[in-house]
Amino acid sequence: MQITRLALRQITRHIQLQRMYSAAAPAAVSGAEKLVPPAPEGAAKPPNPKLDSIVTNIAALNLLEVAELSSLLKQKLNLPETAFAPQFAAGPARAAADDEEEVAPKKVQTSFTVKLVKFDDKQKVALIKEVKNLLEGMNLVQAKKFVESAPTVVKQDIPKEEAEKLKEALSKAGAIIEIE
Template identity: 55%
Template sequence: MLSSAIRLVCRHMRPNSKKNIKLYSVATQPLVVPDPDGTVQASPKLEKLYEEITSLNMIEVAQFSELLKVRLNLKDVPMGAVVSTSAAAQEEEEEVAQTVKTSFTVKLMKFDEKQKVALIKEVKNLLDGMNLVQAKKFVESAPAVVKTDIGKDEADKLKEALSKVGAECVID
């Protein structure tokens, strides 16, 4: 939140001001560099500021943001216009975009009443540890989750098997 505020502040400052030029150079430099053991050393002033900002509630954060906008004469910037400059953030966004869903859920939405008996038998055979009474209750409770956390192939096979006996299934 604070780094976004710093970027926002720096973006809207006048570059011809000496004070503002100094802020630009500070904002592009890392303020705190972690030690090799992972600890972070910061000045007492920064530590105090960090403690005060992290103790704010959401209403106070909104008020603080508005105060910065007014006092620093900042314009509202659309969220899409704020661009992350760190390479790590860009790599993380690319990884999220490339993630492939590997866990699926098969849901029984509804079924054909004429094939209810065949569906009950198929559910009993497909689901481990289910007897006919449980399978009947399960089928009648549609919509219901048949299986969760399964692979795409298994989900497709399960959906196909249930569809053959009059069930309408959805894979999420």
């Protein structure tokens, strides 16, 4: 019978694997169990059965039992009560809030709205004239309707300085103004 080179390589590889598995396995293990290959490098190793059962038992505990387990472990291992406090005192919600504050700085208001809340009836005419002068493209009739429709928005999305000037001018004319 003629053996090809490929067949010869396969046989030698098989023998090498058998030797490797038999050297790694303990002597008390039967022949069938010796042929179980080890886990390849980089792959997750199977968990230790003892540790796996402990994790399963802890996962089945309720919150009160977990707290009791924690205190027993601290007592058994002679750990001070404050050993875990700095990590857990603030809690995950506080840690998330700290992250949000770092990521999103507090917003500074840059645009304001000037609102005419109400006006003095005695100074209505002066207020109408002031509104006509301050707001572009408004005639007396429009200014009168605008003033009488109070509370209403005078101007939106304006800088603070302009809002303050507008408030001051309209307040002198008898209006009660709010800046939002």
